Amino acid sequence: MAEVMAEVKSSGPAGPLVTAARALRRDRVGMAALGVVLLCAVLAVCAPLIAALYGKNPTEHYGQNDPDLLSPEGLPVRPNGGISADFWFGIEPGLGRDVLTQLLYGMRTSLLIALASVAVIAVIGIVLGVTAGYLSGITDRVFGFICNVLLAFPTLLLLLALSPIIQTRFVSPGENEPAWMQFAVLIAVFSAFGWVPLAMVLRTTVRSLREREFVEAARAVGAGRRHIIFRELLPNVWAPVLVHVTLAVPGIVTAEAALSFLGVGINEPIPDWGRMISRGSEVFYDDPTYMVFPGVTILVFVLAFNLLGDAVRDAIDPRTAR
């Protein structure tokens, strides 16, 4: 936390942030959630290292090359999903890959998509939200209308329908679809719909800020629009942005998993939690253990992020903590 605080101090208005950080430090649940989130991040970043130490990789078909591991039907020979000293979390039915490394690399997939999408969402949301809130009038009306249209779209269905369309548009038939393209497509669709709630919150915030004394004062001394937006308004919207972003990460992780579960999303052989769940659902009568790992991992991950999001909100605005 020390370095976080140091960083926070060096940028922007220090006062409220220090208070918030202090409040967060006092929040045991929030700190625990932060711990889990950081642990996830470390595991994701260090996945290759851990895999090397553990001696497995996520793409090798261990079970297929060893009849002691998978039966001819493709189910683990040993009980509990084939958990053993060699395969701590068991092996995947069918292809016989290692579950632990799949989970670790799957975390990278999830986090990469979620963080990238959130970054794009934050930029779009801030730009559009602040602009609409500041300009009001016709811009604001158009903005409101677009938001309403986007909110009414069945997002999941649209994501489901859009991903294959984009993929076939841009990949030449002789090539594997590059991994970055799959990621880019998902990030693009998540961003295209994810910015709306943030922008709407910011619009409201900016609208109320606009009428406050310090903005009026700036206007009175003849500050330009640019100055008012960047110097006076932006520094005051970071709190809702931070809260929104923290809570958006688990949302995107689960939406991505849902897409893969329904059959679009990240393709083989890139490890992916949603696809693991989908595979688990095919064998859950014979090998329920396999689904427990991705299922519980997603649950813990999402829970930690939700708790952290709440903690951040409470820390920033102590009035809400009841």
Added chain:
Amino acid sequence: MPSKPSHRPRTVAVPAIAVVAATLLCSCSAGAGKSGDDPAPKETAPLTAALGTAKDSTGPAPAIDGARKGGTIHIANPTGYAHLDPQKIYAGETYNTSLLWGRQLTQYQVVDGKPTLVGDLATDTGTSSDGGRTWTYRLKDGIAWEDGKPVTAQQVKYGIQRTFAPGFELGPTYWPEWLTGSPDRTAAVKKYGGPKDGDLDAIETPDDKTIVFHFPKPQADVPYMAAQSSSSPVREDKDTGTGYDIKPLATGPYRIVEHRQNQRLTLERNPHWKPETDSIRHQYADRFEFTFGKKALNTSQEILAGRGDGASSVTTRADLPPELFRETERDPAKRKLVVSGRQGAYVNDLYIKNSRVTDPEVRKAIAYLFPRQQARQVMGGPRAGEFATTLSSPAVVGWKKYDLFPAPPTGDIAKAKEHLAKAEKPVTKLTYAYESDPVQDRLAQVLVDAFGKAGITLVTKPLDPASFTHQVFRGPAPYDLWLSTNSVDWPTPSTLLPDGYHSKLDALSNGIRYNNPAVDKELERIEKIGDAGQKAAALIDLEQVVMKDAPVVPFLYPHVSQVRGENIGGAFIHPIYGSISAAWLYRADS
């Protein structure tokens, strides 16, 4: 989804999660064990359809031991029937099910799982003259439509004429091709375009009971084609286009009462069907109620557990889902409800586009490295079928076993590398196209692994199922490999090589663009043979010549497993159509 901003306290939820996780973990799964029990019969005897005599063609059908009359049979299928128009039906299961209401010139009588081709509307399987250029059929007496009007030779002719018409591209193309002596349907319909062009001269109906086919070239397989749904009669006054496609008029033991597409189909006894005219079908149950749209897994569970209508239900369109393989093996009560058998005369092959992978050494290398066992493992294991080494299925007349590229079921990478080394140009990259679904996605990974071991990067192209055929067979079609199931249209070798391996065929028929002038010549010679036996023998011999070029890699003789309810009797996998045949079912409890 992100939770909405709201105010609430936070409690430590971690213990709760631990409880959830522990509960789930304790529902521990037993391991599969190492049982080597292979549910697929390993070497099934060749199962071929003999031609029956006029006596075999006389009704009624041989009674099934213990069969009872009465009751309703439920058929719960995941999808409905897009077409019921007899001239538009072209798939094993629909052929099979349409036996309930449709009758053809000939049909397969099945006794104890053994098929015999017999006369259905006709008194026998047909008599040929003029070296196979003329075929004559006589209709049995006493066959009527569901409204009591008699079935006539002219109606059979009208039905066959419809196969030339626009909108009937979906069905088999043999009648148009054979009757006009054309290489394909497009050429055939230029000579005659269906009933709108008036009468087709090639079919003669001297009286209401006699139908004579005149073919420009000798045809040996007319009795088998006469068993296809295309060879069903149609009444001109009832031919209402789309409406007829939903609710055709019955000649068989049942008639359609109601058909809501993708929802339900209800059949009841056809009072004008007489058992003594039909040596194939039965009329045990009072009613058949089809429901469509329920997931195969749920249906199978209901049937196996006897919940709801499960005990009196079967599925004909869904295979036993892999989720239930182990359960049905563990539990003897459930095991006996699984109906398994070879899926007709199908063979699953890895197709190699010969015009792209031109070097036979590379194709041979692929034949050696192909990991049959690992591939079958991701498809659910032995239940998926027997490993194949031949181009045609053991169900085909005259089939011979051979293996030109012997390798262990896990593949022979060393041997593959040897052949790759002999290739004129080194191959490092191939593309594999497949219809995207989870099982196929995993199968692709198995292939990537095996090709990788032999030093070939396999590019995988998941295509959406709806457009797979178009992308792989039409236009530039830039793919080297794909897995597909070839099905001969009837259990003789006549439709396999001539319709798939002649270089003059279009990309849809000869999708791999196989081109061997010697084979072309031999095929042209065989085409002129009018005798069915000689023709089959010549084609079986040619098969190994073709396989020497390694144009495809045989993978599986697929099997199907379907489920029947406790109260359903007479269920077996139809040896030709490859699904449970409804026309033999009865309620064991009625």
Added chain:
Amino acid sequence: MLSYVLRRTLQAAAVLLAITAAAFGLFYAAPSDPALIACGPKCDTAQVEAVRHSMGLDQPLVAQYVDYLGGLVTGRTINDVDGTPIECGAPCLGYSYTLHQPVTEAIADHLPVTLSLAVGALAVIVVLGVGTGLVSALRRGSRTDRMLSAFTLIGASVQIYFLGYALQYLLVYSTDLFPLPGYVPLADDPGGWAAGLLLPWLVLGFVNAAVFARLSRAQLLEVMHEGYVRTARGKGLSARRAHLKYTARGAAPPLAQLLGLEAGALFGGAFITETVFGLGGVGKLAVDAVVGNDLPTVVGTVLLAALCVVVFVAVADLVVAWLDPRVRLA
């Protein structure tokens, strides 16, 4: 009030129109060729062209869109692959060449499942959500409050595709405590209807109730501390009556809005729940259509889902306006 209703309705209609345009443009711009798919794998180029013409796909996109809109209002005649005309009554959402039936009919066939699922799940959401919120708010800080909060937190974090399968394994497969999920028409067998949908209702309800519980707790707490409730209690109204009369009314608007959003989402088809429990509702229809490249059905289901959201949100807004006159002025 009337002008507000009018304004709100117009707004909803405009949003819907924009959505039809967006959905139509988006999916008809897709690379897969509907004519090719409709015609089937055996068609040659000339046949595909004929089918394209008979489907009207050779018309400019705008003309097709106008046709489509016209069909929505008055119905229209669509040509089948072989040129046979098919009557498609209003509201015509086009004809599915994959299902061989008008999209409206296909949706109508699948709608009962979705409606049944949504109604039951909404009941669970309201009872469980508001109940939990109410108890938590009344006993703020107590053990019960903390327990319930943990419960709702898990609800907000757990995924249907995990919980659904886990419960099916534990409650149906291993122990037979619950009947096998499935759909039986209500009119055929009310008992079987409820039994088959019980688990899906509970799972879908539980997962969605969490947000509701958190919001209702927060709203109730906020209102309970607002001046008028305290005044009412000060004036001698009993605690319970004060809560019922003022708190409920004060806390209702945000809940109504959230409920509108939930209802809109649920009535448009619960894709994942239907997949997990193998129910053949609109959600499954939509997912199958996407997988099978059945564009008319995709557009139809997208529009239905959007319509549900727009209508229910608008209704919720009207209810809020009726409850809280201040909103109307905004």
